[in-house]
Amino acid sequence: MDQIQKSSNTLFTLLFFAWIVSMVSMLGSLFFSEIMMFPPCVMCWYQRICMYPLSVLFLVALFSNDQNIFKYAMPLVLLGLFFAIYHNLLYFGIVPETLAPCSQGVSCTSDYINWFGFITIQLLSLVAFALIFVTLIFIRFRTKL
């Protein structure tokens, strides 16, 4: 009984952590675009599409302490992770940007924030997706921990 209780608590903690990361990402990105008025570039939009549903999915999973969240969240996380990695490669010039910025669009390599000389919005996104990815792996395989 204790064992089951402990395991359920671990699951809750992991879910809670993943949910907080997704919430901070969502609210943070909305703060950048709606309050600080940074127009989001195309790559940011793709990552938002993956991140915003996660905050709702994890919230639902929290209330029922549902381990099955792995199945539903992982595809979104993998997709988001893919875009985030690609976006960072674009920014560092490893992948050339073919989409030229125009008066309507925003370049995916412009710097809105640059904290401590290396933290950019796309890096924050990559870190968030990576954290959620690792947490989900723990959720899925925690019985073996």
Add this chain to the structure above:
Amino acid sequence: MKKQTLIVASLFVLVLLFVGGSYVYKNANHSVSAEKSAALVRPYAYVLGNPNAKTTIVEFFDPACGTCKSFYPFVKSILKQNPDTLKLVLRYAPFHTDSYYVVAMIEAARLQGKYLEALEVIYKYQDKWASHGTPNIGLIWGFLPEAGIDIDRLKEDLKKPEIDALIKQDIADTKTLGVNATPEFFVNGKPLIKFGKQELEDLIKSEL
């Protein structure tokens, strides 16, 4: 039950942080800091309106940018309404492909005293030469005589290194000030945070 309380409390705290942060950000002073203010106005920059006016609008623009074109008559009309108290300083943010050379043409035309004439003709035919992604700036040569510009002299003046230096300085200033979209306006050093014609007019009025 305790878990549910934690979830709801967390949600509440997160939303509160967001709303609180928004409030703080909106009421904060976003003026360009003193050490960066030199980047706003350079002595060589073209000035429209009364040079001694107490209210200064600084506009960073790109001749290939459609929004810049649509704002131009709007800003000009505000200047007309306040001929003594308002001036406009025009700065370059040549972000589009080949805009650098278009800006150089405007600067070379200035040496003939035809700055505004050149700018207005370039804006007028913008949709002809500045198609998205692949501008055809060669067409501009055909439009410039309409502004009464001597093309041979313009081509000579384009070789002058000071034009190059001036544009490079403007580009450096866009980086200093964090200008990453055009047009970008500053009124007495205060940036336009929410973009729009009404918002710009309100900002100007608050500074007059």
